Amino acid sequence: MSPVCYFDHANATPINPEVLEAMMPFLKQNFGNPSSLHRLGQYARQAIETARQQTARLINAPPDAIIFTASASESNNLALKGLALAYRAKGNHIILSAIEHISILEQTKSLKRLGFEFTILDVDQYGKINLRQLAQAIKPNTILVSIMHANYEIGTIQPVKEIAAICHEKNVLFHSDGTAAIGRIPVDSKEIDVDAYTFSAQSFYGPKGAAVLYLKPGTRLTPLIEGGFQERGRRPGTENVAAIVGMGKAAEICHRHLPTWIQHLNRLAQRLYHELPTRIERLVFTGHPTERLPGVVSLCVEFVEGEALLLSLDEEGIAVASGSACSARTLKASHVLLAIGIPHAIAQSSLLLTLGKDNSDDNINLLLDRLPPIVQRLRSISPLYARYLRGENPYEFKTGHTHQDKEN
Amino acid sequence: MYSEKVMEHFRNPRNVGEIENPDGIGEVGNPVCGDMMTFYIKVENGIITDVKFKTFGCGAAIAVSSMVSEMAKGKSIEDALKITNEQVAQELGGLPPNKLHCSNLGADALHAAIHDYLRKQKQHQTGCRCPYCDQPLGVDQTICQPCNTEIHFCMHCGQPVPKNAAVCPKCGEKVKKE
Numbered sequence: 047m048s049p050v051c052y053f054d055h056a057n058a059t060p061i062n063p064e065v066l067e068a069m070m071p072f073l074k075q076n077f078g079n080p081s082s083l084h085r086l087g088q089y090a091r092q093a094i095e096t097a098r099q100q101t102a103r104l105i106n107a108p109p110d111a112i113i114f115t116a117s118a119s120e121s122n123n124l125a126l127k128g129l130a131l132a133y134r135a136k137g138n139h140i141i142l143s144a145i146e147h148i149s150i151l152e153q154t155k156s157l158k159r160l161g162f163e164f165t166i167l168d169v170d171q172y173g174k175i176n177l178r179q180l181a182q183a184i185k186p187n188t189i190l191v192s193i194m195h196a197n198y199e200i201g202t203i204q205p206v207k208e209i210a211a212i213c214h215e216k217n218v219l220f221h222s223d224g225t226a227a228i229g230r231i232p233v234d235s236k237e238i239d240v241d242a243y244t245f246s247a248q249s250f251y252g253p254k255g256a257a258v259l260y261l262k263p264g265t266r267l268t269p270l271i272e273g274g275f276q277e278r279g280r281r282p283g284t285e286n287v288a289a290i291v292g293m294g295k296a297a298e299i300c301h302r303h304l305p306t307w308i309q310h311l312n313r314l315a316q317r318l319y320h321e322l323p324t325r326i327e328r329l330v331f332t333g334h335p336t337e338r339l340p341g342v343v344s345l346c347v348e349f350v351e352g353e354a355l356l357l358s359l360d361e362e363g364i365a366v367a368s369g370s371a372c373s374a375r376t377l378k379a380s381h382v383l384l385a386i387g388i389p390h391a392i393a394q395s396s397l398l399l400t401l402g403k404d405n406s407d408d409n410i411n412l413l414l415d416r417l418p419p420i421v422q423r424l425r426s427i428s429p430l431y432a433r434y435l436r437g438e439n440p441y442e443f444k445t446g447h448t449h450q451d452k453e454n
Numbered sequence: 455m456y457s458e459k460v461m462e463h464f465r466n467p468r469n470v471g472e473i474e475n476p477d478g479i480g481e482v483g484n485p486v487c488g489d490m491m492t493f494y495i496k497v498e499n500g501i502i503t504d505v506k507f508k509t510f511g512c513g514a515a516i517a518v519s520s521m522v523s524e525m526a527k528g529k530s531i532e533d534a535l536k537i538t539n540e541q542v543a544q545e546l547g548g549l550p551p552n553k554l555h556c557s558n559l560g561a562d563a564l565h566a567a568i569h570d571y572l573r574k575q576k577q578h579q580t581g582c583r584c585p586y587c588d589q590p591l592g593v594d595q596t597i598c599q600p601c602n603t604e605i606h607f608c609m610h611c612g613q614p615v616p617k618n619a620a621v622c623p624k625c626g627e628k629v630k631k632e
Contacts, residue, residue, distance in 0.1 A: 156624070190510035284563040351488075351511050352483075352512075353513055354511065354513055354515075356517060357456075357461075357464060357512075357513045371488045391484070391485035394488065394510075427467060427468070427470050427508055427509055427516060428508060428509070428510045429491075429508035429509065430485065430490065430510045432472065441485070
């Protein structure tokens with residue numbers, strides 16, 4: 047089961063062969079527990095510390111600032127809850143943006159029950175927060191601002207350096223979710239001057255099950271898991287040694303090749319930006335036109351539902367993602383697309399193409415060849431397209447499910 | 455995720471399109487809630503002789519529309535009204551739990567088209583006729599096709615009245631000039 051071309055790198059990247067090779071001994075003979083004192087254990091300990099250095103180098107951080115976790119969602123939880131609880135005495139107000147990942151936004155429920163208050167910042171039509179609004183939202187009891195580095199659904203990059211400066215001027219901590227940014231743009235923790243930063247290995251050709259919360263040295267954190275000394279007590283539990291070793295290797299490779307990858311991704315994405323609109327009418331590209339992640343092409347194909355597009359492309363061996371309600375388990379349209387003002391009916395037509403280093407011009411050619419007939423077929427079934435062709439407003443509806451005919 | 459039957463109907467949906475001058479139209483859902491389906495039916499002697507549909511929606515929604523159209527074709531109105539959402543899902547070899555609402559829309563759209571047909575029939579039978587040439591008038595018609603005359607309706611009883619009548623011949627109320 048392998049697609050001919052894979053355009054869903056935001057959700058998972060193929061594991062680099064060198065990475066897998068580095069991991070294998072730790073799934074086989076080098077199975078020791080890093081907390082054990084014998085040589086087998088200490089060998090695993092050494093491997094983890096090497097991985098810590100490799101991973102730290104990727105974001106220009108001191109190794110002791112790296113806390114290994116199992117997923118970006120866990121890192122986001124550790125950051126928000128861990129910092130909120132640690133700095134509770136100082137205040138109870140937290141600021142987020144409306145387009146954060148659900149692993150940030152969903153935490154507001156439990157944290158509100160613990161007495162925390164939230165301000166959710168709106169974003170503009172490109173998905174950018176307003177710095178002046180941020181500064182105004184900071185109150186004397188504000189302890190933390192959490193705003194993602196870049197958004198995986200629309201590609202928009204936030205001005206994190208400026209955000210950090212505003213936060214620090216007002217003595218507020220700044221956490222940023224870098225899951226989408228890492229592996230696509232250079233990240234320098236010192237230059238951003240971020241206090242906490244989330245990212246995971248599967249964003250840069252590493253394995254699943256390994257992620258990081260970067261925590262600036264000197265920052266306090268209340269652990270979510272208790273009962274162990276691993277990660278200096280901040281994230282107890284036996285380490286996933288193989289995955290961590292894999293992340294270290296992946297980080298090293300990423301650090302070395304990122305400039306080349308960026309060039310490649312930009313060139314392929316440019317092809318799509320230029321060539322798709324010449325082949326398919328009524329496309330709505332989303333996100334910021336220039337301040338965006340390399341290789342993230344997000345758009346809405348009007349009058350066609352996203353999951354139907356995804357399924358049809360999958361049949362052709364092309365793997366993509368969509369933010370439509372039908373493709374989400376929650377059956378809700380992407381909160382990111384709605385937050386940037388895309389109407390519900392158009393958000394249903396979302397198509398998300400996240401390119402990777404191994405994508406080729408042939409991959410792009412295949413997509414450019416296969417997508418137009420698929421769109422044409424689905425549009426020929428679509429009542430919205432029929433309305434559009436008749437010159438009517440395709441998006442004028444009676445609200446809700448209409449059962450009134452039945453009741454008559 | 456989907457059964458092979460669902461995928462097959464998604465790939466090759468039956469009865470896609472619109473019917474010119476259909477006997478009934480049913481439109482349910484809207485893209486805000488995810489899917490939108492429009493069903494068109496042709497009815498002869500109480501039998502659904504033709505069904506066509508257009509659907510904006512996910513794979514399940516398209517497959518469900520296709521299956522409903524197949525199930526309804528050739529059935530009597532009474533039998534078609536008995537088609538349930540569960541039957542549709544069953545015929546498709548099951549649907550993922552979070553997609554069951556798509557199958558609800560399918561049967562609803564068909565039933566809406568049938569009810570639309572029945573409503574028109576009822577109006578037809580109550581004898582809405584052109585006051586000039588006595589031919590039957592359609593539901594929303596403001597111009598009588600056979601004699602090409604603009605029709606005015608009584609504000610009180612809703613019946614068509616001759617253009618220059620001062621009093622409605624049906625209910626006897628004064629006809630207001632617009």
